[in-house]
Amino acid sequence: MKRVLTAAITIALLLFIIGNSFAQTPDTILAKRFIELNNRGKFEEARAMFAPSIQPQLGKDILREAWEQFNHQFGRYIRIANMEVVRADTFRHVRTICDFEKADVTFSFTFSASSHELYGFIIEGVKNKGEKAGKPVPLANAHSIDTSVAVDGGKIYGTLLIPDEEKNYPVVLIIAGSGPTDRNGNSTLGEKSNMYLMLADSLAAYGIASFRYDKRYLGESTDFLPSDISHISFDDYVNDAVDIIRFLQKDPEFSKVIIAGHSEGSLIGMIAAQKTKVDAYISLSGMGENFGKILEWQLDQQPGINKDTVKNILDKISRGQMVENVPSSLQTLFLPYLQHYMFTEMKYDPVQEIKKLHIPVLIVNGTTDLQITVKQAELLHQAKPNAELAIIPGMNHILKDAPEDRAENLTTYNNPDLPLNNTLVEKMIRFIKGPSKN
Numbered sequence: 001m002k003r004v005l006t007a008a009i010t011i012a013l014l015l016f017i018i019g020n021s022f023a024q025t026p027d028t029i030l031a032k033r034f035i036e037l038n039n040r041g042k043f044e045e046a047r048a049m050f051a052p053s054i055q056p057q058l059g060k061d062i063l064r065e066a067w068e069q070f071n072h073q074f075g076r077y078i079r080i081a082n083m084e085v086v087r088a089d090t091f092r093h094v095r096t097i098c099d100f101e102k103a104d105v106t107f108s109f110t111f112s113a114s115s116h117e118l119y120g121f122i123i124e125g126v127k128n129k130g131e132k133a134g135k136p137v138p139l140a141n142a143h144s145i146d147t148s149v150a151v152d153g154g155k156i157y158g159t160l161l162i163p164d165e166e167k168n169y170p171v172v173l174i175i176a177g178s179g180p181t182d183r184n185g186n187s188t189l190g191e192k193s194n195m196y197l198m199l200a201d202s203l204a205a206y207g208i209a210s211f212r213y214d215k216r217y218l219g220e221s222t223d224f225l226p227s228d229i230s231h232i233s234f235d236d237y238v239n240d241a242v243d244i245i246r247f248l249q250k251d252p253e254f255s256k257v258i259i260a261g262h263s264e265g266s267l268i269g270m271i272a273a274q275k276t277k278v279d280a281y282i283s284l285s286g287m288g289e290n291f292g293k294i295l296e297w298q299l300d301q302q303p304g305i306n307k308d309t310v311k312n313i314l315d316k317i318s319r320g321q322m323v324e325n326v327p328s329s330l331q332t333l334f335l336p337y338l339q340h341y342m343f344t345e346m347k348y349d350p351v352q353e354i355k356k357l358h359i360p361v362l363i364v365n366g367t368t369d370l371q372i373t374v375k376q377a378e379l380l381h382q383a384k385p386n387a388e389l390a391i392i393p394g395m396n397h398i399l400k401d402a403p404e405d406r407a408e409n410l411t412t413y414n415n416p417d418l419p420l421n422n423t424l425v426e427k428m429i430r431f432i433k434g435p436s437k438n
Contacts, residue, residue, distance in 0.1 A: 025085055027092050027111045034118065038067055051117035053328035075101025093230055093337075103128045105188075106222065108229070110335060120332035127219070141165070142204035149213075151243045152236075157220035158183055158213025158244070161200040170279075170432055171209040171254040174199060175241055175272075177263025177285075182219045183212040185398070186416075193398045194416040199260070202425045208432055211248060216240060230337035234268075234345035241272035249276070258432055260284060263372060263397070267291075267345070270353045280360040282428060285372045285397050288379030291345045292318050298371065304329065318346045351383035361387035362431045364424060366395025368402050370409055388431060395421040 030049065037046040043063040047055060071077070081104065082097040095108045104127045110119045141164045148155040163169055174196050180188040185195035200210040214221040216236060217229040241259075248257050256279035261269030266286025273281045287294050292314040299305050306327070313323050313330070317339050326334045354361065361384055365377035374391055381389040396402035400418050402409040412418055 074103045149247045154224035163204045168255045174212040175261040175265030191413045245276045282362045288376035354384045364390045369397045371397045
């Protein structure tokens with residue numbers, strides 16, 4: 001939780017200079033003030049702009065460190081390209097596109113509509129300059145095609161990786177996990193593992209095509225109506241996946257379509273598979289329990305979090321109730337629109353959804369996964385006993401070899417050159433090439 005908040009606050013420091021061309025509202029004026037204070041090194045004054053309930057969570061040097069981090073990651077700050085208030089209710093969300101030397105960064109930050117106090121930040125996207133999103137050089141004997149798929153409210157942009165000298169090949173739809181994770185498996189929060197790019201390349205080396213994509217409001221897939229990410233629901237992600245599957249199924253070059261959903265993408269793919277006639281389904285580090293249970297367990301691992309309080313909040317959200325009195329340590333996580341998104345995901349039970357699949361199923365999990373434990377894969381397998389279960393020793397959540405030690409495990413999240421676990425690739429290739437009839 002502290003890590004998420006720190007990254008979110010770091011994003012805020014991109015608001016450096018706001019020109020007179022932007023519409024002036026109380027919140028944009030405050031945003032300008034916040035950035036100017038940071039730019040002049042007056043971090044304590046900037047910290048005082050946060051709501052009193054948020055300030056105790058902010059370390060003394062967090063704003064200074066955040067500012068330095070962004071200069072290091074994105075280069076010299078240049079200007080704000082655009083700024084607008086995209087929603088006005090209990091909270092007001094200000095969307096900003098910032099121009100840095102190395103990247104254009106889109107993010108939003110949240111003010112109280114009544115007190116105009118600062119509450120938190122969410123990164124919506126980072127587009128590196130001089131490099132089109134999703135267009136790294138493929139490592140395998142394959143060629144990539146950037147394309148888009150029309151979905152409700154806009155377009156989803158993604159990359160097809162096609163094996164050379166192959167015809168009528170299977171295609172795998174790679175569905176990313178939760179948060180601001182792009183088509184290559186990299187996060188706008190700073191993590192860079194290239195896991196989905198590597199997975200696509202590994203498949204192509206064995207004559208298997210793939211399509212990986214930026215989820216709506218992320219990467220290139222940002223031109224949506226409504227323009228505010230706060231309107232999003234879990235079902236939007238499912239419906240987008242359904243539209244992409246139908247797009248792939250129309251291409252006669254693909255002999256069959258297989259879904260490979262990672263983490264939250266496992267549940268998205270599970271439900272999308274029910275709505276389409278895909279040929280097989282793969283769960284990579286997927287949830288076996290309800291999302292609320294998973295989040296409750298993950299927060300319980302964090303120091304200083306009251307387990308009973310979290311449980312009570314999640315219970316109310318699962319019943320469709322908006323929780324207004326949230327403890328200060330949890331307010332950034334349980335902003336109103338995030339509560340809405342959680343509610344739309346909590347209505348699905350993975351073990352019930354996987355039972356509805358009547359296609360070949362492969363369930364994969366690693367023994368050093370810190371986010372989704374082996375227990376989750378076992379629950380899915382119990383619900384779908386004719387599925388193939390692969391528990392891979394030493395594989396972590398980003399599908400790479402990693403030790404059990406938490407600190408060492410997490411270092412792999414920022415090593416884009418570390419290869420995928422070999423056993424994972426072998427299991428997937430064998431399953432895709434010849435899945436048995438279920």
